[in-house]
Amino acid sequence: MAPLFDLSDRIAWDQACRIIGCSRSTFFRLVSQGHITAYGATDRNRFYLRSECREYLEAKNKRKNKKIDF
Numbered sequence: 001m002a003p004l005f006d007l008s009d010r011i012a013w014d015q016a017c018r019i020i021g022c023s024r025s026t027f028f029r030l031v032s033q034g035h036i037t038a039y040g041a042t043d044r045n046r047f048y049l050r051s052e053c054r055e056y057l058e059a060k061n062k063r064k065n066k067k068i069d070f
Contacts (some may be wrong), residue, residue: 010039010047019053030056 010018016036017027030036035056038055040046 009049009051011050011053014049015047015050016053019050024048042063 013024013027017024020027020030027036031038036048036052038046038048040045
């Protein structure tokens with residue numbers, strides 16, 4: 001049985017913060033709001049996926065660059 005995700009894609013919260021370019025508190029707010037998923041069995045051993053962080057960043061940039069028509 002194949003894993004649900006690539007194990008080399010796993011990162012810690014501090015690495016995720018560097019990818020997204022945010023502070024620790026902002027990152028954990030994004031996690032609690034459901035923008036980024038936390039994986040792991042316990043709170044102490046949580047990990048995040050590099051690909052999800054990049055997807056969040058791309059979506060954020062798209063929203064930022066979207067022009068509003070009046």
